[in-house]
Amino acid sequence: MPRQNVLSPFPQSSHVHARCLKVAVGKAEQACRTRGARLTSLRRRVLELVWRSHEPVKAYDILDRLRAERRGAAPPTVYRALDFLREEGFVHKIESLNAYVGCGEPGHLGSGQFLICRHCGEVAEIDDGDIAALIADRARQLGFASERQTIEVDGLCGDCRAAR
Ligand SMILES: [Zn+2]
Ligand SMILES: [Zn+2]
Ligand SMILES: [Zn+2]
Secondary structure: OOOOHHEEEEOOOOOOHHHHHHHHHHHHHHHHHHHHOOOOHHHHHHHHHHHOOOEOOOOHHHHEEEEEEOOOHHHHHHHHHHHHHHOOOOOOEEEOOOOEOOOOOOOOOOOOOOEEOOOOEEEEEEHHHHHHHHHHHHHHHHOOOOOOEEEEEEEEEHHHHHHO
């Protein structure tokens, strides 16, 4: 697989996650400056909470955290912030888990393919145009015009496989 297709690899267990977090927030800030979008302190905090790890986070977990930090944090506040972050491409929703994960290359165009480890819960993201083109082509054969595709693959990551 060409390296450039890997947007977020599975992290090494020894990696310094604070750095992932810092890079992700920095990229989001940069993208917002370029696009003229506003990364309010709430949106930024929700992004940080999604990036707490490489495991998808549920909206109510984010809400619980926010409630502990600021008064008046309500579900619509969190969902609106998540919608913003999704639209800007800073986070993705993993539908099969109903949870959110940070994007390693915020704002990339194209469709994501997500590898979800069923043991540790971590997610890797790839963006392989060949896979997307193949699906679009097969869909077209059925008269279907595909607009957006997200693929979620369950399995075991390398670390979890090695630990067995
Ligand atoms: Zn990390
Ligand atoms: Zn992404
Ligand atoms: Zn794993």
